[in-house]
Amino acid sequence: MTSSEGNRSSRPTFNLLGFSEYTGLQIPLFLVFLSVYAVTLVGNLGMIIIIMFNPKLHTIMYFFLSHLSFLDCCYSTVVAPKLLENLVVKEKTISFSGCIMQFSFTCIFSGIETFMLAAMVYDHLGAVCNPLLYTTIMSQKLCVLLVAGSYSWGLVCSLTLTYILLALSYGESNIINNFICDHPVIVSVSCSDPHISQMLCFIIAVFNEVSSLIIIIVSSVFIFITVMRMPSASGHQRTFSTCVSHRNAITIFHGTILFLYCAPSPKTTWLSVKVASVFYTVVIPMLNPLIYNLRNRDVKDTFRKLVVTKFLWHTI
Numbered sequence: 532m533t534s535s536e537g538n539r540s541s542r543p544t545f546n547l548l549g550f551s552e553y554t555g556l557q558i559p560l561f562l563v564f565l566s567v568y569a570v571t572l573v574g575n576l577g578m579i580i581i582i583m584f585n586p587k588l589h590t591i592m593y594f595f596l597s598h599l600s601f602l603d604c605c606y607s608t609v610v611a612p613k614l615l616e617n618l619v620v621k622e623k624t625i626s627f628s629g630c631i632m633q634f635s636f637t638c639i640f641s642g643i644e645t646f647m648l649a650a651m652v653y654d655h656l657g658a659v660c661n662p663l664l665y666t667t668i669m670s671q672k673l674c675v676l677l678v679a680g681s682y683s684w685g686l687v688c689s690l691t692l693t694y695i696l697l698a699l700s701y702g703e704s705n706i707i708n709n710f711i712c713d714h715p716v717i718v719s720v721s722c723s724d725p726h727i728s729q730m731l732c733f734i735i736a737v738f739n740e741v742s743s744l745i746i747i748i749v750s751s752v753f754i755f756i757t758v759m760r761m762p763s764a765s766g767h768q769r770t771f772s773t774c775v776s777h778r779n780a781i782t783i784f785h786g787t788i789l790f791l792y793c794a795p796s797p798k799t800t801w802l803s804v805k806v807a808s809v810f811y812t813v814v815i816p817m818l819n820p821l822i823y824n825l826r827n828r829d830v831k832d833t834f835r836k837l838v839v840t841k842f843l844w845h846t847i
Contacts, residue, residue, distance in 0.1 A: 545630050545720070547623045549614065550805070552807055555633055567817050568611040574820035575607075591669050592658070595651045598678055603648065603816035606640040608726040609633055610812040614710045621725035627701065630712035635693045637711070637812065641788070642685030642739060648781050649743040652678040656750040660757045688735050692746035695731055699723040711808055740788060747781060780815075780822045785810040 550560055578600040582588045613633065625633070630639045657668045692714060693793040702722040709716045718725035787807050 543705035544624050544722075545615070545627055545707045545712070546704050547617050547625055547710055547712075548706060548708045549617050549623060551617075551623060557618050560616060564611060564615055564618070564813060567672060568607060568615070571813075571817040572604060572606045574602045574817065578820045591654055592651070592673055594674055595647060595654060599647055599651070599819060599823075602640050602644050604740065605821050606644070606812065607642070607816040609636045610711055614813070623626070623705075625712065629842065630707075630717065631693060631696060633712045634696070634714060635689050637713070638689035638692055641680045641811075642688040644685075645739050645743050645788070646681040646684060646786065647678070648784060649746040651682065652747045652750045652781070653677075656754055659754050688739070692732055693725065693823075695728045699725065699728065702742070703743045709805055709808060713808065715804075733743060736788065740752055740785065744785065751778070760825065780819055783810065783818065784815055787815070 533836055550556065553560070553642050582593045611635070613625065654674075657665050657707050661668055696714070697719055699718065699721040700723045701720060705720060708714045709721060714728075721728075766838045787810050790807050
C-alpha cells in the first residue's frame with residue numbers, strides 16, 4: 532500500500548466537542564445561535580436588496596458594503612448550520628472531507644474580508660481627503676480590481692493551507708475541541724509533524740494582518756488630520772461618526788484574528804478560543820450590517836419603503 536493510500540485510509544470522522552461540556556446550556560445556546568444566524572441572514576441579505584433597490588446607494592462605498600454583506604452571509608452559513616446541528620444531536624460528528632471543506636471556505640471568506648475592510652478604509656480616505664478628485668481616484672476599474680484582488684488572495688491563502696493540511700496524516704485521534712474545523716484544531720489531531728503547516732498559517736496570518744492594518748492605520752491618520760483641519764464642527768461630527776463605524780467593525784474583526792492566529796499563547800484555554808471563534812465566525816457577520824448602516828438615513832428610508840410597499844400590496 533502506498534503512503535498516499537495509507538494517508539487516505541487513516542482519515543477519520545471527527546467529533547466536534549463544541550460546547551458539549553455545558554450540557555444544561557445546549558438548548559439555550561441553540562436558541563441564541565439560531566437567533567443570531569437569522570438576524571445575520573436577514574440583515575445582510577436585506578442590505579444587499581436595499582442597495583439594489585435604491586439608486587442613491589449605487590455608490591462606491593455601498594459597492595464594497597454589498598460584497599461585505601455577501602461575505603458575511605456565506606461565512607455564517609458555512610459555520611452556523613453545523614454548530615446548530617451539534618447542539619441538538621447526540622453524535623456530534625463531521626466527516627474528514629466536510630471538516631476540510633469547512634476550513635477551506637472559512638479561510639477564503641476571512642481572507643477576502645480582511646482586505647475588503649482595508650479597501651473600504653482606503654475608499655473613505657479618498658472621499659475625505661480628496662473629495663474633488665474622489666471619482667478619479669476611486670474609479671470603477673480600481674474598485675473592481677480591489678474586490679477581485681481580495682477574492683483572489685483569499686482563494687490563494689485557502690488553497691495553500693488546505694493543500695498542506697491534506698498532506699498530513701491522520702490517525703485514531705479524532706476529537707476536535709471546538710465547534711468549527713479551524714486550522715489549529717485540525718493540526719492538533721494530526722499524527723504528522725505539524726510544524727510546517729503551523730508556520731505557514733502563522734506567516735499568512737501575520738502577512739494579512741500587517742499589510743491590511745498598515746493600509747488601515749495610515750489611511751486613518753490622514754483622515755484624522757484632514758478632519759481636524761475642517762472649519763465646520765458639523766463636518767467633524769459627521770465624518771468622525773462614519774470613522775467610528777468603520778473602526779468598530781475593524782477592531783472586532785482584527786482583534787479576534789490577532790488573538791487566535793498571530794499571538795498564540797500556551798496559557799490560552801480552549802474556552803477562550805471557542806469564545807473568540809464565536810465572535811469571529813458568528814457574531815461579527817451579524818454586527819457588520821448594524822454597525823455600518825444603523826444610522827444611515829438612505830438605508831432606513833429604503834427599508835421603510837420596501838416594507839410599506841410589500842405590506843400594502845399584501846393587504847390590498
